[in-house]
Amino acid sequence: SQTIHQWPATLVQPVGSPLSLECTVEGTSNPNLYWYRQAAGRGLQLLFYSVGIGQISSEVPQNLSASRPQDRQFILSSKKLLLSDSGFYLCAWSIKGEKLFFGSGTQLSVL
Amino acid sequence: AQTVTQSQPEMSVQEAETVTLSCTYDTSESDYYLFWYKQPPSRQMILVIRQEAYKQQNATENRFSVNFQKAAKSFSLKISDSQLGDAAMYFCALNNNDMRFGAGTRLTVKP
Numbered sequence: 214s215q216t217i218h219q220w221p222a223t224l225v226q227p228v229g230s231p232l233s234l235e236c237t238v239e240g241t242s243n244p245n246l247y248w249y250r251q252a253a254g255r256g257l258q259l260l261f262y263s264v265g266i267g268q269i270s271s272e273v274p275q276n277l278s279a280s281r282p283q284d285r286q287f288i289l290s291s292k293k294l295l296l297s298d299s300g301f302y303l304c305a306w307s308i309k310g311e312k313l314f315f316g317s318g319t320q321l322s323v324l
Numbered sequence: 325a326q327t328v329t330q331s332q333p334e335m336s337v338q339e340a341e342t343v344t345l346s347c348t349y350d351t352s353e354s355d356y357y358l359f360w361y362k363q364p365p366s367r368q369m370i371l372v373i374r375q376e377a378y379k380q381q382n383a384t385e386n387r388f389s390v391n392f393q394k395a396a397k398s399f400s401l402k403i404s405d406s407q408l409g410d411a412a413m414y415f416c417a418l419n420n421n422d423m424r425f426g427a428g429t430r431l432t433v434k435p
Binding site: 245247249251254255256257259262264270272301303305307309311312313315317318 | 330357359361367368369371374415417419420421422423424425426427428430
């Protein structure tokens, strides 16, 4: 069966520090991969999505970047965090047209 | 670019009654998929219902059904016999590789 792992669950980082959030998928091949950010009480903002290794589409110009070094690995990074980067980050995967399978999320607080 | 609009930030329904949540979208694609997701306070994303754009028949899942109007680009969710456990944030989503979500509707169920 397919599973998705996202870690850590919570993270507190100082302003200006780097960030690396990792997401891995098991039990499927060549999935579409996604990173979303959700502010408290708000909707899901699509940050990045990938339809294959090395293929990254960026939706919002920002302080973040994403990479897909392996078929089932998706990494969200920042060189220097800003206060505005705080939020709930969700990784997800799908096969085109099918539903998204979500990770459990990472609550990032930048102080 | 694809967009999804939910014009009702909050809705309220009496237990056992019926409520309809609205969603409109915009896409230039002819082949796409539409979804409704539920997000309870746990922040877990739960698929409620899925609709393929090429199918004219409206999708149903037990107490949940949709009114899909392709020409009008409208995709509303009807919840019948509302239960206390239906209280949550509901998100409409459009998928054609890049899964985009609306801003959400917070549904309250009154006993």
